[in-house]
Amino acid sequence: xxxxxxxxxxxxxxxxxxxxxxxxxxxxxxxxxxxxxxxxxxxxxxxxxxxxxxxxxxxxxxxxxxxxxxxxxxxxxxxxxxxxxxxxxxxxxxxxxxxxxxxxxxxxxxxxxxxxxxxxxxxxxxxxxxxxxxxxxxxxxxxxxxxxxxxxxxxxxxxxxxxxxxxxxxxxxxxxxxxxxxxxxxxxxxxxxxxxxxxxxxxxxxxxxxxxxxxxxxxxxxxxxxxxxxxxxxxxxxxxxxxxxxxxxxxxxxxxxxxxxxxxxxxxxxxxxxxxxxxxxxx
Numbered sequence: 001x002x003x004x005x006x007x008x009x010x011x012x013x014x015x016x017x018x019x020x021x022x023x024x025x026x027x028x029x030x031x032x033x034x035x036x037x038x039x040x041x042x043x044x045x046x047x048x049x050x051x052x053x054x055x056x057x058x059x060x061x062x063x064x065x066x067x068x069x070x071x072x073x074x075x076x077x078x079x080x081x082x083x084x085x086x087x088x089x090x091x092x093x094x095x096x097x098x099x100x101x102x103x104x105x106x107x108x109x110x111x112x113x114x115x116x117x118x119x120x121x122x123x124x125x126x127x128x129x130x131x132x133x134x135x136x137x138x139x140x141x142x143x144x145x146x147x148x149x150x151x152x153x154x155x156x157x158x159x160x161x162x163x164x165x166x167x168x169x170x171x172x173x174x175x176x177x178x179x180x181x182x183x184x185x186x187x188x189x190x191x192x193x194x195x196x197x198x199x200x201x202x203x204x205x206x207x208x209x210x211x212x213x214x215x216x217x218x219x220x221x222x223x224x225x226x227x228x229x230x231x232x233x234x235x236x237x238x239x240x241x242x243x244x245x246x247x248x249x250x251x252x253x254x255x256x257x258x259x260x261x262x263x264x265x266x267x268x269x270x271x272x273x274x275x276x277x278x279x280x281x282x283x
Contacts (some may be wrong), residue, residue, distance in 0.1 A: 013237065026061040026230055028222075031085040033068040033094055035045050035218075047202075048089065050252035051241075051253075053112035058237030059247065061230060062088065077192075078102035086223050087234070092146050094217040094262040096269040106264025107231060108238040110217030116147040118210045119188045121180055122203070126187065131208040132160045138178040139168045140189040145271075149213035151189040153275050157213070169211050180206070216268045235263060 022086035024061075032048045038235065043069035047207050051064040066085070068074045071094055077084040079102045082257065088098060097102040118138075119128050125135070134157060140148040148169070168185050177198065188195070192211060199206050220232050220238055241253055242260040 003082060005056050012047040015087070026227070027059050027064050028226065028230075029036050029066055029084070030055070030063050030087040030089065031068045031074055032088070033071050033074065033090040035085040041069065044068075047255045047257075050248060054244075054248055054252040055234060055237050058240065059230065059233040061234075072102070075102070077103070082223050082225055087220065087222045088222075088227050089218065091218055092216045092269065092272060093144065093149065093276070095221050096252040096273040097180070097215075098221055099266055099269045100273040105224055105231070106132055106269065107218040107220040107222050107235050107264050108261040108263045109268070110218055110259045111262045113258035114146055114150075114217050115190045115192045115214045116150055116189045117199075117208050118151070118212075119177075119180065119199060119206055120186060120192055120209050120253060121196045122205055123208050124186065124207075124209075126209050129155065129158045129160070129214040129219075130195055131163075131209075132158065132187075134163045135164065136160075136187060137166050137168060137185040138162060138187045138189060139170050139179045139185040141171070142169050143167075146215050147189055147191065149272070149279065150215050152279055154280075177206075202245040215272055216265075219264055219269065220261075221264070239263070243249040 031050050032044055034044055034047065048067075049065055052063045055061070056063040068090075071090070075083070075094065075097055078088070078098055082103060086093070088104065095104075095106070095109075099106065099115065118129065126132065138151070140151050142148060143152075151161070168179060170179060173190050173194050175187075176185075176190060179185045179186045187209070189196075189212070195208060199208050221235070222234065226234075238261050241249055244250070244253070
């Protein structure tokens with residue numbers, strides 16, 4: 001609790017100083033959801049406060065950081081009340097919903113696209129995605145997360161619709177690998193760099209049989225009520241962060257843990273939203 005209070009105090013002091021320096025500056029609430037339901041508020045503040053400070057310093061606006069732990073409630077507020085958040089930084093599934101339902105537009109997005117791979121034991125009879133059947137037991141993340149959405153869509157394009165009891169939703173790559181190793185499932189869906197490393201390090205034990213379609217990464221988005229000129233300044237600031245060697249720029253870039261930013265492309269997120277809307281229930 002003391003750490004949260006310290007961070008809140010530091011953030012408030014910074015924002016008050018910014019407000020004092022420019023009494024007429026636009027005030028923008030920046031909601032942040034790191035994609036981890038277990039993240040504590042102080043962890044979110046510690047990780048993303050430099051981003052809020054950087055955007056403030058470069059755009060002339062006062063960016064006020066608000067940690068988000070329950071994305072469903074935040075989305076409901078965004079849909080019902082466009083004043084709740086003027087900016088939001090979060091994972092692609094959340095961004096796609098906000099663009100579709102809450103009148104948000106993209107500012108920047110990660111350059112690196114997210115893709116998953118299908119990993120099996122070396123002795124598995126599965127050679128490619130064409131060998132999958134409705135009963136093939138597949139371990140994947142939560143059905144609300146991007147990798148699971150991409151995996152289901154990829155298999156659907158191969159005319160494979162998994163039975164509900166064939167889908168095993170696990171929280172970690174370690175858990176999925178253990179499930180494959182012990183024969184609990186036939187296949188594990190992992191982030192490409194994780195699965196590729198496992199297969200490369202232990203080729204006698206595991207191999208890959210395919211990859212998912214790609215999806216967009218994390219994104220900074222803004223409500224349409226934010227003036228277009230200010231959105232342009234925010235975009236320019238976020239892009240400048242890629243190569244900024246000042247102490248604040250380096251700190252913000254390192255704590256983000258994302259790939260470099262590129263200008264946001266709304267169509268990619270709207271395409272993801274269409275995939276989500278057409279997929280069968282996975283609960």
